Amino acid sequence: MEVQPSAPQGAGPQPTKHRRRWIAALIPLTALALSGCTLPSFGAYKSDTTTGQETYRLWQWFSVGAVIIGTFTFLLIVWAVLRYRRKGDTIPKQSQYHIPLELLYTIIPVIIVGVLFWGTVVVENKVVAMPKTNVKIHVNAFKWGWGFTYPGQNAVVVGNTTQEPTMVMPVGTDVAVTITSTDVMHGFYIPQFNFSRYALPGVTNEVTFHAVKTGTFTGQCSQLCGLYHSLMYFKVKVVTVTQYAAWLHSFDTPAGKLAAQAAQNALKIQMSAGLPVVSAVTAGVN
Amino acid sequence: MTAVISPDTHHDDAHEAHEHHGPTGVLKWLTTTDHKIIGLSYTVTAVLMLVIGGFFAELIRVQLSAPYEHFLSFAQYNEVFTMHGSIMIYLFAGPMAFGALANIIVPIQIGAPDMAFPRLNALSYWLYLTGSITMLSGFFVSGGAANFGWVGYAPLSNAANSPGAGADLWIGALLLTGFSAIFTGVNICATVFYLRAPGMTLFRMPIFTWNLLVTSILILLAFPVLTAGLIMLYCDRHFGTHIFSVQGGGVPVLWQHIFWFWGHPEVYILALPFFGMVTEIIPVFSRKPVFGYKGMVFATLTIAALSLGVWAHHMFTTGTVLLPFFSIMSLLIAVPTGIKLFNWIGSMWRGQIWFSAAMLFAIGFVITFLIGGLTGIYLASPPLDFFTHDTYFVVAHFHSVVMALVMGGIAGLYYWGPKITGYLLNETIGKIQFWFLFIGSQVFTLPLYILGLRGMPRRMAVYPNNPGWQHLNEIATFGAVLIGISTVLFVVNILVSWKKYPAGDNPWDGHTLEWFTTSPPPHHNFYRLPQIRSERPTWDYNHPEAPALTHGTHEEK
Amino acid sequence: MKLEARILLVLGLFFAIMGTVYWIWSGENAGGMMIIAGGLLGFLPGSYYWWWSRRMPVRPEDRDGDVTEGAGFVGAFPGTSIFPFTLGAGAFFAVLSLVFGFWLMVPGLGLIVWAAIGGVAESRRGGTQ
Numbered sequence: 001m002e003v004q005p006s007a008p009q010g011a012g013p014q015p016t017k018h019r020r021r022w023i024a025a026l027i028p029l030t031a032l033a034l035s036g037c038t039l040p041s042f043g044a045y046k047s048d049t050t051t052g053q054e055t056y057r058l059w060q061w062f063s064v065g066a067v068i069i070g071t072f073t074f075l076l077i078v079w080a081v082l083r084y085r086r087k088g089d090t091i092p093k094q095s096q097y098h099i100p101l102e103l104l105y106t107i108i109p110v111i112i113v114g115v116l117f118w119g120t121v122v123v124e125n126k127v128v129a130m131p132k133t134n135v136k137i138h139v140n141a142f143k144w145g146w147g148f149t150y151p152g153q154n155a156v157v158v159g160n161t162t163q164e165p166t167m168v169m170p171v172g173t174d175v176a177v178t179i180t181s182t183d184v185m186h187g188f189y190i191p192q193f194n195f196s197r198y199a200l201p202g203v204t205n206e207v208t209f210h211a212v213k214t215g216t217f218t219g220q221c222s223q224l225c226g227l228y229h230s231l232m233y234f235k236v237k238v239v240t241v242t243q244y245a246a247w248l249h250s251f252d253t254p255a256g257k258l259a260a261q262a263a264q265n266a267l268k269i270q271m272s273a274g275l276p277v278v279s280a281v282t283a284g285v286n
Numbered sequence: 287m288t289a290v291i292s293p294d295t296h297h298d299d300a301h302e303a304h305e306h307h308g309p310t311g312v313l314k315w316l317t318t319t320d321h322k323i324i325g326l327s328y329t330v331t332a333v334l335m336l337v338i339g340g341f342f343a344e345l346i347r348v349q350l351s352a353p354y355e356h357f358l359s360f361a362q363y364n365e366v367f368t369m370h371g372s373i374m375i376y377l378f379a380g381p382m383a384f385g386a387l388a389n390i391i392v393p394i395q396i397g398a399p400d401m402a403f404p405r406l407n408a409l410s411y412w413l414y415l416t417g418s419i420t421m422l423s424g425f426f427v428s429g430g431a432a433n434f435g436w437v438g439y440a441p442l443s444n445a446a447n448s449p450g451a452g453a454d455l456w457i458g459a460l461l462l463t464g465f466s467a468i469f470t471g472v473n474i475c476a477t478v479f480y481l482r483a484p485g486m487t488l489f490r491m492p493i494f495t496w497n498l499l500v501t502s503i504l505i506l507l508a509f510p511v512l513t514a515g516l517i518m519l520y521c522d523r524h525f526g527t528h529i530f531s532v533q534g535g536g537v538p539v540l541w542q543h544i545f546w547f548w549g550h551p552e553v554y555i556l557a558l559p560f561f562g563m564v565t566e567i568i569p570v571f572s573r574k575p576v577f578g579y580k581g582m583v584f585a586t587l588t589i590a591a592l593s594l595g596v597w598a599h600h601m602f603t604t605g606t607v608l609l610p611f612f613s614i615m616s617l618l619i620a621v622p623t624g625i626k627l628f629n630w631i632g633s634m635w636r637g638q639i640w641f642s643a644a645m646l647f648a649i650g651f652v653i654t655f656l657i658g659g660l661t662g663i664y665l666a667s668p669p670l671d672f673f674t675h676d677t678y679f680v681v682a683h684f685h686s687v688v689m690a691l692v693m694g695g696i697a698g699l700y701y702w703g704p705k706i707t708g709y710l711l712n713e714t715i716g717k718i719q720f721w722f723l724f725i726g727s728q729v730f731t732l733p734l735y736i737l738g739l740r741g742m743p744r745r746m747a748v749y750p751n752n753p754g755w756q757h758l759n760e761i762a763t764f765g766a767v768l769i770g771i772s773t774v775l776f777v778v779n780i781l782v783s784w785k786k787y788p789a790g791d792n793p794w795d796g797h798t799l800e801w802f803t804t805s806p807p808p809h810h811n812f813y814r815l816p817q818i819r820s821e822r823p824t825w826d827y828n829h830p831e832a833p834a835l836t837h838g839t840h841e842e843k
Numbered sequence: 844m845k846l847e848a849r850i851l852l853v854l855g856l857f858f859a860i861m862g863t864v865y866w867i868w869s870g871e872n873a874g875g876m877m878i879i880a881g882g883l884l885g886f887l888p889g890s891y892y893w894w895w896s897r898r899m900p901v902r903p904e905d906r907d908g909d910v911t912e913g914a915g916f917v918g919a920f921p922g923t924s925i926f927p928f929t930l931g932a933g934a935f936f937a938v939l940s941l942v943f944g945f946w947l948m949v950p951g952l953g954l955i956v957w958a959a960i961g962g963v964a965e966s967r968r969g970g971t972q
């Protein structure tokens with residue numbers, strides 16, 4: 001408080017004035033903060049799905065908190081270390097408790113945690129929500145590759161470490177993705193969607209993506225699954241709705257059906273025998 | 287205030303006399319039940335494990351310094367990181383936390399002649415040693431060591447996916463070290479409950495002892511669960527049970543529940559003892575009492591209570607757990623952790639800080655732990671965990687924390703080493719070692735956070751599709767090299783200082799009872815004891831003019 | 844003794860409440876079971892200590908005791924003993940038998956039995972010095 005430039009009236013401390021100044025300083029800060037997009041990214045992806053962007057904003061807010069608290073605490077440590085260096089042999093005051101202060105740094109963190117939890121729940125509910133949709137993709141993870149089938153359609157894509165498979169999905173639509181595994185646990189991880197979910201044997205996980213722009217993104221297995229875990233890549237290709245329909249359609253031609261059949265067989269062999277897919281089969285117009 | 291001759295004195299003399307006729311050499315080591323010698327054995331073994339585990343870490347970092355390195359094969363890489371994690375967690379951090387300094391210091395801090403069950407204590411050490419040998423021998427069997435990560439997730443760890451003796455040796459090693467831990471837990475609880483000196487009420491126990499009491503309670507709550515899980519895993523592998531396999535109607539995720547029900551308390555079992563060490567060191571070198579002693583105890587107990595309800599924050603992305611429950615419990619753990627942090631700062635505040643090597647390491651601990659704690663809070667939020675889980679962000683989080691713990695442990699060795707050996711370590715080398723370790727830790731972990739956010743999953747032998755990650759990985763490798771140098775410096779320091787700088791009984795003007803006895807302490811620890819009227823009996827004895835003040839004012843307690 | 848008891852009982856109570864809330868909310872059995880079992884681990888020793896604390900005088904270490912009150916016989920502390928090592932070696936063989944064949948259980952169990960008998964006998968003699 002002392003460092004504030006004193007008002008020309010010099011009328012001594014004026015609590016209301018001080019408070020007003022604080023508020024005045026806070027307004028632009030909050031405005032800046034509320035507009036979310038002006039915050040730095042703190043290293044994370046902005047993401048290309050709606051839920052991914054929600055997650056990104058949550059990340060920014062957590063980071064604002066972490067930077068403020070972290071900097072404050074760090075400076076406190078540095079200050080204590082530099083200021084209270086040993087300066088002689090006198091014994092400092094042996095103070096041991098300061099109840100108000102201790103309560104303060106118990107209660108404030110509890111409040112902060114409450115706020116963080118609130119934000120978490122809000123975003124989490126959006127991320128795990130499963131709105132009804134007709135566009136469905138089923139992901140089958142196996143050692144060491146991925147199979148993508150499109151329930152109700154002929155389209156099948158299978159690939160392994162030698163040939164990355166591509167999951168094609170439409171933009172601007174809710175896409176329900178179900179994920180499972182045929183052998184060990186895998187992680188269905190798409191960094192730029194800010195999302196990952198285990199592929200578990202015996203369990204079918206479900207998630208909804210709503211991509212906001214077209215493009216190709218990389219995906220990768222994130223959960224250790226054995227020898228070639230680090231080569232278990234896939235691609236996600238987000239296309240326009242018409243392109244998507246055309247792509248699905250390409251599997252309805254005789255050639256497309258054959259290719260889909262071959263992929264389906266490869267996947268079946270994989271699922272029944274638990275053997276690695278020896279030759280990669282990718283199908284489709286892309 | 288006068289020291290009162292311990293009535294035990296004559297008894298002790300008799301012992302001393304006897305000892306000269308006792309076994310010597312190897313036989314003495316094999317048959318000892320003295321908590322100090324056992325503690326020393328623990329310390330030496332644990333530091334050896336740190337060196338071995340650290341060697342594996344350097345192998346990992348060399349492999350990752352290029353996107354498609356052929357330094358290690360895929361199979362070797364999986365073995366190496368599995369053994370790195372397993373050695374560090376099961377064979378270094380745990381035993382270092384509750385076996386090494388705990389064993390030596392806890393009985394002395396409460397004025398006890400030994401642990402409550404000295405022979406059980408010796409058994410703990412032998413189980414630890416044989417467990418370590420079992421774990422490491424995995425490299426010498428056909429098929430190699432375990433390669434499914436230190437968490438051994440089913441079904442990757444079942445007989446079909448991980449055949450071979452290495453995996454069984456891993457299970458066997460964890461059974462042995464698990465029982466070792468349980469016995470130590472029993473021992474410390476009994477010692478603290480029954481062997482305190484007169485006047486040493488619970489709320490006069492040094493924080494280090496408090497933390498070890500709580501650690502021991504956590505051990506007793508958590509380790510039996512792991513042991514049970516390991517037996518189930520073994521039965522799945524060899525007796526055709528299908529507890530964790532879908533084919534037989536089992537549930538693979540059950541392993542994760544069991545493992546993390548042990549695993550999260552375990553991270554606090556590792557952390558609390560080091561928190562305790564730092565809480566002893568910071569006040570002593572600030573020449574002040576611990577700030578907020580009672581808050582500190584309360585925080586430790588709260589951490590213990592909460593840590594049984596957070597395990598599934600390691601399983602957020604399985605899609606099978608109750609997200610809000612585990613999220614709020616995990617976030618809440620940050621509160622007592624924060625209280626501790628501010629109490630450490632409060633202990634330095636207005637003090638007279640003496641920058642000994644031990645104090646430097648303690649300060650390094652606080653700063654590094656701050657980073658690890660803050661990033662832990664992100665991970666406690668499921669949406670944020672969804673995209674950081676199983677990436678290098680998590681690796682960075684827990685390496686910030688464990689590098690802090692390593693600093694705490696080394697601080698403890700610089701601080702209490704002289705008490706056990708009678709000789710100080712070289713302070714200058716210690717300080718150089720500190721800067722290598724401190725800077726190395728940050729240079730090592732900070733790039734890993736960024737890599738995690740860029741999307742680099744953990745446990746990757748190669749990253750051919752992302753050559754752009756190479757630079758950050760090189761920086762991390764450089765940090766790891768700095769850390770390696772600091773470890774070498776530590777060994778050098780021990781050799782250089784060998785029996786060179788006699789310590790005297792109380793080189794740091796310590797607060798607690800261990801500084802009242804000789805260095806090294808006699809067979810049953812004390813010839814005499816001071817009156818115990820606060821948590822700083824030795825300080826009160828040496829500085830009758832400066833008792834602790836409450837409430838930061840001049841009123842006396 | 845009262846305070847020790849209270850700490851364990853409060854921990855047990857906390858786990859009981861947390862376990863109940865979790866079990867009902869999540870319907871997941873393994874975790875619910877484990878937390879409740881944790882609660883029991885608080886209650887069992889906790890109530891034992893509580894029971895004792897009401898039946899014994901306040902110990903010197905639970906009040907402003909004078910160090911001279913610690914006089915006398917604290918307990919028999921064996922100075923040295925080979926049996927922990929024997930038992931540890933037995934356990935080692937027993938565990939190795941899980942990996943390399945059950946015949947290793949023979950030396951394992953042998954050492955364990957030897958250590959058990961020897962250790963008990965040693966305690967009866969009041970421990971070696």
Ligand code: HEM
Nearest residue numbers: 553556557599600620659662663665666675676680684687
């Ligand atoms: C502020 C307190 C802390 C919080 C909120 C916290 C939170 C978390 C969370 C949520 C995870 C799981 C991340 C994931 O796998 O996606 C995690 C991982 C981990 N934490 Fe912490 N943590 C804290 C403190 C600690 C401490 C004190 C230690 C160590 C002594 C520690 C060691 C670990 C380890 C080893 C892992 C990784 C386990 C693995 O998957 O291999 N953490 N932490």
Ligand SMILES: [Cu+2]
Nearest residue numbers: 221223225229
């Ligand atoms: Cu994988």
Ligand SMILES: [Cu+2]
Nearest residue numbers: 550553599600
């Ligand atoms: Cu955890």
